[in-house]
Amino acid sequence: AAKFRAGVDLSGTTIQNLGAPVNATDAVNRTYLETNGVTYATLAGTAATDTYGNTRLGLSAGPATGTSTARSNTFVGYAAGTSDTGVGANNVGVGYQALAANTAGFSNVGVGYGAGFNLATGGSNVYVGYNTLSAGTGISNEIVIGAAATGLGNNTVVVGNANIVTTALRGNVGIGTTAPAAVLDVNGAAKVRGALDLSTNNITNANQIS
Numbered sequence: 001a002a003k004f005r006a007g008v009d010l011s012g013t014t015i016q017n018l019g020a021p022v023n024a025t026d027a028v029n030r031t032y033l034e035t036n037g038v039t040y041a042t043l044a045g046t047a048a049t050d051t052y053g054n055t056r057l058g059l060s061a062g063p064a065t066g067t068s069t070a071r072s073n074t075f076v077g078y079a080a081g082t083s084d085t086g087v088g089a090n091n092v093g094v095g096y097q098a099l100a101a102n103t104a105g106f107s108n109v110g111v112g113y114g115a116g117f118n119l120a121t122g123g124s125n126v127y128v129g130y131n132t133l134s135a136g137t138g139i140s141n142e143i144v145i146g147a148a149a150t151g152l153g154n155n156t157v158v159v160g161n162a163n164i165v166t167t168a169l170r171g172n173v174g175i176g177t178t179a180p181a182a183v184l185d186v187n188g189a190a191k192v193r194g195a196l197d198l199s200t201n202n203i204t205n206a207n208q209i210s
Helices: 030-037
Strands: 056-058 074-076 093-094 109-111 126-128 141-146 156-159 173-175 184-186
Touching: none
Parallel strands: 056 074, 074 093, 093 109, 109 126, 126 141, 141 156, 173 184
Antiparallel strands: none
16 A cells, blocks of 8 residues: 655556456446545546547546436536536536536536526526526526526526625726726616606706606
8 A cells, every 4th residue: 555645746657556446337446436435537428339539536526327429528426417418518617516407408617516406408598606596497598696596597697695785887888889988887668667767966967857
């Protein structure tokens, strides 16, 4: 036995003879590496037929059993991407059970404990924060940021959960424009459902007030 108290450079070499596979589909004896919660990394996938450039780091990260034709996915953390046994591609899940239900989704990002946990087949989504959830299992182009925040569906952005009372934005903010010329620049119709306080300034350049 040997103990290394500093880094070990294995560049240019290959680790061999880890033991015979425990299961017929195991490329190496990964079950041994999982014993007692020891984390492991497999750059070629968890199954013998999974040779599509997937990276998995962490106990039960990626599919636990069977084979997968998923490509170019990265899962880091306990059970991250654990259901990825379908044809999902280009997904990144970092954190405990991040993107855990994903089977055939593509180009999704989940960062945080349980981030995007319930998404299964959607694409081009972003979930950042503890238990950020999708509005459904097959949603696409949804961005959700903030602890326990839940998305609103396809082509939507949610920042913060229902308990947030203040959102502070710096600089000029543009809605419908990429070049805002004021603190708030709205290019399009606007609706105010409550009171509008203009007590300290005048209304200028008004085409019509009705």
